[in-house]
Amino acid sequence: MNRVRISQMANKYMNHEMISLHTELPEFPDGRISLLYSVLSHQPNAVSHKELLSIVTSLVQMGLDTHDSVENALEPSDSGMRGMRAQQLKVLAGDYFSSRFYHLLSQAGQIETMRHLSEAICSINRIKMSFYGKVKQMKLNAEEYLHYGAEIKSGLFLSFTGIMSGLYERVWPELVERFSRCEVLLQELRKVEKKSSLEGSWGVWHILQEGTEEDRRLLEDRKEDYSLLLTMLHKYDVADKLGSLLRQSTSQLQALLQKLQSDKLMRELQPLIEPFLQATGQQRATVLKELG
Structure with a gap:
């Protein structure tokens, strides 16, 4: 299928x-x-x-x-x-x-499956509450943003760990978490490329964490100034940093797939990794073009 x-x-x-x-x-x-x-x-x-x-x-x-x-x-x-x-x-x-x-x-x-998925939904909602609480209090950093995003995306899928066998049971949690992290990074990269839904994005938390005191104050005081936000994202090379993080996570994902020791499964899963590989390749080409 x-x-x-x-x-x-x-x-x-x-x-x-x-x-x-x-x-x-x-x-x-x-x-x-x-x-x-x-x-x-x-x-x-x-x-x-x-x-x-x-x-x-x-x-x-x-x-x-x-x-x-x-x-x-x-x-x-x-x-x-x-x-x-x-x-x-x-x-x-x-x-x-x-x-x-x-x-x-x-x-x-499938009553047992219903129970596991229902428990996963409750767990995801608790994670979301923790995430929204930190956002409201401005106590979130860029890495935590990615971690929460991957946790929320992988929550339902982790509930199937118990029906995995042998090596798959050990690898599955890390595999689905790493895949989810790649999805979050790809979404964030597309936000920057399309210049949409940037408020509260990874780039904002990165600047609030790594930016100068003056830039952080500007960003906090003028949250709705879209042109300022675009300028800041460019100044701090947010797209380039997201591309680097996505390349790193994609490499880790590929290494995990190798552990499954199944050529057949590798062939089946390769198309799922292609969007991450293509995005990082395109992003790198854009950066090189700008430098040239």
């Missing part, structure tokens, strides 16, 4: 006319879901349920991500009935996806 096939099967359970008409859903977590599916394919205790487990995990993840996309306050451009309806539907959509997850697992008699 390829990545497109997994998302198509999951979409069967997510598709709802009201949701699709009035709100925009987060990006489907196809990388982590494909990673889970491929590894489960090599587990004797899980291979017969790999499709079900991959689908329900994607439903839960989409539910969590949809809830996370709900704004605490409507932007001026989203005011009025239309904006309010979109926000309400995001909440309902997240609940709807979660209900589908419970329904599918109960139908299949």
Whole structure:
């Protein structure tokens, strides 16, 4: 099963006319879901349920991500009935996806899996509360930002460690954490490249940690000054630093895959790593061009 096939099967359970008409859903977590599916394919205790487990995990993840996309306050451009309806539907959509997850697992008699995923959801919510608390108090550094992001992304997938066997059980937690870290770094790099969603991004925390006292004060006092933020990101070579971190994490991820000692699995997982390799290659080429 390829990545497109997994998302198509999951979409069967997510598709709802009201949701699709009035709100925009987060990006489907196809990388982590494909990673889970491929590894489960090599587990004797899980291979017969790999499709079900991959689908329900994607439903839960989409539910969590949809809830996370709900704004605490409507932007001026989203005011009025239309904006309010979109926000309400995001909440309902997240609940709807979660209900589908419970329904599918109960139908299949997978009560233990339901328990493990439910516990993972509680753990993820605790991590989010800790993260938001540190953000509010301005007590977060750049590395902690990455760590929290990877923890939140990997939380559901770590719940499957118990059904892994032998070497896979030992490698899986680090593998999914490292993969999630690469995803976070890639997202942050794309934010800088597209110059979007930069407020509260890794670059901001990096400058607040490593910048001069004057620059830190400027950034704190003029948080909504977008042109200032872009200038700061360029001054502190944020894109270059993100590219370096992504290259480092991708190399560590590849080393972990080697430990699995399966050429077949390596071939299956290689397409999942390609976006990280391509992004770092493109970013390096851009830097060299600017230096030239």
